[in-house]
Amino acid sequence: MTLLVVGASGYLGGEVCRQAVAAGRRVVGTYHANRVELPGVEVRRLDVTDRSAVRTLVAAVRPTTMVSTPYRYDDWTVTADGAAHVAYAAAEAGARLVHLSSDAVHAGRPEPYADDEVPTPVFAYGAAKAAAETAVRAIDPGAALVRTSLIVGDERSAQIRLCLDALAGRAALFTDEVRCPVDVTDLAAAVLEVAAGDHAGLLNVAGPEGVSRAGLGLLVARRFGLDPAGLRTATSAGSGLVRPVEVRLDISRAASLLSTRLRGVTELLTR
Template sequence: MPERTLVVGTSGFLGSEVTRQLRDADTDVVGTVHEGKVPISGVETVGYDFWNDDLGTILDTEGIERVIFVATVERGDGRNRGLFDRSLDRFVDACRDRRVVYVSTDAVFDGADGPYDEGSDPSPASEYGRRVRAFERVLEDHCPDHCIVRPSYLYGFSGGTLDPRLAATRERIRDGETVAYFEDAYKSPISIGDAAEIVTDLTRHEVTGVVHAAAPRTSIHEFHRAAMDALDEPAGRVVPESVPPESDYPRDTSLVSGRLESVLGADPGPVSEALERSRP
């Protein structure tokens, strides 16, 4: 019987793209859904609540060998840190003998010393970032066959729908607005499609530890400007502004990877290239 893969968070923007790619590659995939989320066509789903349910029962019942965690439970939704830690321990205890790929984020860095590679010491500045880093640490300590994937600034089309970040910019421009973004704050934006391909490939791979899913470093202003140009919108309406001196906004959480190309042969391209390739 072929190995089965469980996607925790299959209804999310990245989770749905990961699930579609697995389905289209004829992978035996199961997705979790929560609170009435709409399942993906042609994909088996099971109900799962990170905060209350024991995943071990699902893994055993469904014969799951590989787990991809792409749900955004780290934001908490009003739940306290103690409950998060207990839920995380329960999840990891269920998965300790399986392959686990966890989709993390550049929020584990405070942005003071970017760009960051896989060997950089995490320095989360927000509660969200601290919870993400806690998830990483527990996996590192208790799941030998784990891989942590850190993307930065996900964007693009998934299922024909543009991501909320760029969709909001496009809507404001179409309304005739001029939109300002920081020219001195930096990310490594990676398309939903490229990130999903990296995640699915690493699920089948034997590599462990951290892998940065990093595309070329760019300012937030240039990212939105290039994206609007690729979408045939008037990019001149995207104008630069500077991060206010008193702001605690992270200046540079861009990522570089010493492992992505050597392990997978992947080299994600710039914003314009990725959008032009994925437009419906």
């Protein structure tokens, strides 16, 4: 039983690898630019934009299960085309695929988004993630597609680092942009549980609690014992950027399917 984690050099990919190794799985993980050393993981270099290279690696590894996590915020070929190449190789090999998507596919609204809602992206990254979903579903109808939100944890989390930068005056956090942050350990456990099951299609896996980015910054200040008075804030509306503002994910289906408990960000950061 071999698990192939495409994007093992990322924060989530690395945690998926760690938990899978701890469970006794054979794990192969990929990186692109920056090689990583993960205990117990066979590490291979892979460029997901090279369709032939993806097929060759998957044929050599012969995984039973694949978790696809790679993305690049400003690169359509990695985020969209790369996802299609991974899905094609997984289907060709007969491997169970879990593809990681994002709440960025939604435009934003006060009401939570259900699992199966059609993407309504308003910016380039959201459009790339929506295109990736469409490709994966068309190529491999049996694949599971996990839509998640901001991934938090320790200082390796990009979201935590952004909050620390805002507390140090080097960045600003929006007061009007709401998400449902999820802990990296919870998300990785949920992904592995989905991979071991037979759920096909979309599934929201995020935290149960909506919080603004500025609110997340205040929680991070409390967690690290920093002065919240230094937090720089702004509004998405006043920034001139086109971004989804209020995006909450309804995780009731995941709660009924999975044994993994998805903890709220207040609980996570005030322990």
